[in-house]
Amino acid sequence: MIYPENFEYKIGFDKIRQLIADKCLSPLGIEKTEEMSFLSDYDIIKKQLAQTNEFVRIIQEEDNFPTNYFFDVRPSLKNIRVEGTWLDENALFDLRRSLQTIADIVSFLNKEDDDNSPYPHLKALAGNVITFPELIKKIDSILDKFGRIRDNASPELSRIRREIHQTSGSISRTLNSILRAAQSEGLVEKDVTPTMRDGRLVIPVAPAFKRKLKGIVHDESATGKTVFIEPSEVVEANNRIRELENEEKREIVRILTAITDVVRPSVPDIIQSYEFLALIDFIRAKAKFSLDINAIVPNIENKQQIIWEKAKHPLLYLSHKKQQKEVVPLDIYLDSENRILIISGPNAGGKSVCLKTVGLLQYMLQCGIPIPLYETSKVGIFDDIFIDIGDEQSIENDLSTYSSHLTNMKYFVRNCNTKSILLIDEFGGGTEPQIGGAIAESLLKRFNEKEAFGVITTHYQNLKHFANENKGVINGAMLYDRHQMQPLFKLSIGNPGSSFAIEIARKIGLPEDVISEASEIVGSDYINMDKYLQDIVRDKRYWETKRQNIRKKEKRLEEITSGYESDLVSIEKQRKEILAKAKQEAERLIAETNAKIENTIRTIKEAQAEKEKTKLVRQELNKFKDSLSENNAVIDNKIQQKIEKLKNRDKKKKDKQDSVKSKKEETISIGDSVRIKGQTSIGEVMDIQGKNVVVAFGMIKTNTKLELLEYVSRNQIKRENKQSGIVVSQAREQINEKKLNFKLDLDVRGMRGEEALQAVMYYIDDAIQIGASRVRILHGTGTGILRQLIRDYLRTVPNIKNYQDEHVQFGGAGITVVDIE
Known part of the structure; x- marks a missing residue:
């Protein structure tokens, strides 16, 4: 239940409705937008939110969703209920294109089976929708791709148009002959050509020569300097053209009447299919609007609660976005323990905006529209939303502002329950403060006893006291910067807020003696209490800032620690790599040295201790030894010793x-x-x-x-079991990663035969490994060599169950669809 009747206007939902309607593609969707209403059924709300969320993903992830022809042909279909009536060419063409759009949407949503469908809720909508492929084919046999009646729509129409063409050609030839003769005689200027007047071909002639050209004068120019004459030689032919055109119109009407007779029995089913098209248009509009306001489908539970983080008023967000300004988000928490929030604070501090944000977002949610808040938020469902905002004076009903508020309160007290939420602005205002505050406190007590939920704004101190002393009611404050003397538009729950009346009076320049006298009138108790409230708010802000700074520093410390740990791992890895390289270099030098020594010994032996030869060999060995730097030798020696120790150990x-x-x-x-x-x-x-x-x-x-x-x-x-487990785990991770990155389409167009075949082989292996049931290979048509090469390979793969051309609408022979066992 929603109260009062102008509820949508008060919270701004009428503007939300218009913004969604503006995103619809046709009157079909706009009608659904106008029918949108408040729901309290948890399952229906959740289903509608899921449908919108799925369409958000379609907009973000899909490029081929059909949105071209959302036409509303229902008025034309209603006009053909009587026998003998017919659809004109435009209506028939719109019908054909919109029926094709419906068929394409159904095909898009049904392209996966139920278990694998990425859009199960939208697919359920398409489940029982009737498509009309035969009717589309029948219309295609009559209309061309531009929506005009085909020449071959019937043998009679083909004959008529052929005769019109022949007769028109004969008239053109005759006119051109007459025109050339008239030009040679100087009756007509050289650049003049035949033109059309009243559906008849004529020749423009100067008035002075109109008697010299035999024929019928059909018209003259606005200036009177040109007359248009139909030569007598073509009068009969033009008359025949007129007769043929009338025959053509009668034949077209006959053809349209015949196709309308085919359409008429299917009208109820077609209108039902248009209902599906309207729903898709409406859901798409909601999804587009959700993206505009950064909305999400939050965690929704079938109970009464408002646990919102970073909630934003969508209209305020859009307005600020145009001005490149940020909106201060709202954090609000209402549950079974704290059901009613009493918000106090300065005027123009954001109390009413907070109230309207709660009302608007809860209403949007229960109309099936995603709302802008954080993913960690939790939302609930209410059966009733009652609101009392603004001045409801009525001259006709003799109601004052206060009387209208009391009328609303009477309705609230009678009808609220545990599943109601009350949104009341300036509770108890509009009358003498003492009695107004007392009545407001008495009403608040009744609301609390009935365990209703609510968000209530006030300036009354007694209501703040009531919230402190009664379970189920909690105080909240709109924060205010005392130094800058400006509101922060931020809600703080737990403590009441100050009105900052004295501070604001000083800011606007009210005389100090007026302020002092006012302070004496209200007394020191009130002033001190207001001061204490300000101090509490100030202290809370101080400690909140401290806590945020500590959190930031802790997070920074964690990042630094993580960075150090990462650097240590990297350094250790580099150390091992350097040692490994040093070891390899040492082994290489040792091997090279040993080889050189062995070679020297063998040379000495072969020289049979010939002194000169031995001397030369020793010199070469000394040169090799000198080529090694002293540092390398030292390092070599140390590494060799280390290696020997490791080997011995x-x-x-x-x-x-x-x-x-x-x-x-x-x-x-x-x-x-x-x-x-x-x-x-x-x-x-x-x-x-x-x-x-x-x-x-x-x-x-x-x-x-x-x-x-x-x-x-x-x-x-x-050790062996662990190693085996690691291997299995790594293999499983590799398969999971392949599944995440695997695409169901492979495009090999433009590749050479060998390159394409290699890509297909790897792709099919991956598809079999991850368990894909169907994939598509895009190879194009071309000469057909690439297609044949790929299919020759597919024939040899035992896991391939079937392969065939894609449907002609989706690529035909240019794409091979492969079914895998």
Whole structure:
């Protein structure tokens, strides 16, 4: 239930409705926008929000959604209910194009099966929609692509148009002959050509020569300097043209009447299909509007709650966006513990905007429209929204402002319940403050007893006290900057706000003696209380700022720590790479040195200790040694020593392990884990008879010799299992990554045959690996060589269930659709 009747106007929803209507493509969608209303059914609201959200994704992710021809032909269809009436060419052409759009949308939404459909809620809308392929084909046989009746729409029309063409050609030839003769006689100027008057071909002639050209004068120019004569030689032919044109019109009417007789029985189904087109137009408009205001579908629960973070008034957001200004977002929390929020604060501080934001966003949500707030927000559903904003004076009904407020309050008290939300601005205002505040407090008590929800703005101190002292009601304040003397438009929940009346009076320049006297009148208690409220707000802002700064510093510290850790990992990696390279270089130098020494020794031996030869060889060796720098030699020496130590340590460790293993082999007992030397499978010893051992590998038992077995420790088993798990995990991650990045279309147009075939082979392998059921390969038509080459390969792949040309509407022979088992 919504109260009062002008609720939409008061919160600004009428402007939202108009903005959505402006985004519709046809009157079909505009009608749905006008029918949009407040809903309280949780399932319907959730479904409508899901439909809009799916269309947002279509707009963001799809390029081929059909939106070309959203025509409303319903008025024309209603006019053909009577036998003998017909659709004109324009209406028939609009009908054909809009029916094709409906068919294309249904095809788009049904392109995936139910389990894989990315748009399940929109697909459900398309489930029972009737398309009319035969009717479209029938209309195509009559109309061409420009919406004109085809010459071959009937044999009679073909004959008539052929005769018109022949007769027109004969008239043109005769006129041109007469015109040339008249030009040669000087009756007509050289640049004059035949023209059309009243549907008849005529020759423009100067009035002085009109008697010299036999024929009928049909018209003259506005200046009277030209007359248009139809030569007598073509009068009969022009008359025949007129007769043929009338025959053509009668034949076209006959053709349109015949096709209308075909359309008429399907009119109820067509109108039902237009209902689907209207819904799609409406949902699309809501999605476009949602993108304009950065709206989302929040976490919606079937209970009464308002847990909003960074909510924005959409109209204010759009207005500020044009001015390149930021909107201060609203954080508000109402739940079963704190149901009614009493907002206080200075005038023009944003209390009413806060109230209207709550009303507008909740109303939009329950009309199936996404709303602008953070994803972490939670929203609920209310059965009733009651609002009391603005001056409702009425001369006709003899109502004052206060009387109208009390009338609304009477309605609220009678009708509110646990599923209602009340939005009341300046609660208790409009009358003498003491009695107004008392009545407001009494009403607030009733609202709280009925466990209604609400957002209420006020300046009354007694209502602030009531919120502090009663469970279910909580104070809130619109913050104000005392130093800058300007509102911050930010809601703070938990404490009441000050009206800052004295500060604002000083700011606008009210005399100080007036302010002092006013302060004395209200008393020190009131002034002190207002001061305390200001101090509380100031302190809260101070600590809130402190807390935000600490959070920023903590976040920065986390980033720095993370960066250091990343740098340490990188440095360690670089250190290992440098050591590995140094080791390789050392080994290379050692190998080269050893080779040089061996070569020198062999040369000396071959020279059979010939002194000169030996001397030369030694000189060459010395040159090689000198070519190594002193630093490299030192590094070489150190690295070599390190390598030798590592080798010795590894050798000792290996010898120790071998010793332990050999020792263990001698003492292998029943229950130990073992493997056959050189194998990877691990089994359990079941029985030992001398040198013969019975080992169980899973369910299989085998007899083998003791010396063929090696003992496997528990640590080894854990290590191997972990390694196996890592391998499996890595493989699974690779497949998941492929699934995320895999596209259902492969475009090989423009590639050479070998290059395209290689790409197709990799693509099909990936498709089989991730479990794709259907893919498309775009190869173009061209000469057909690329298409044949790809299909020859597909024929050899055992996992390919079927392949064929794509539907002619989506590419035909230029695309191969592949079904995979």
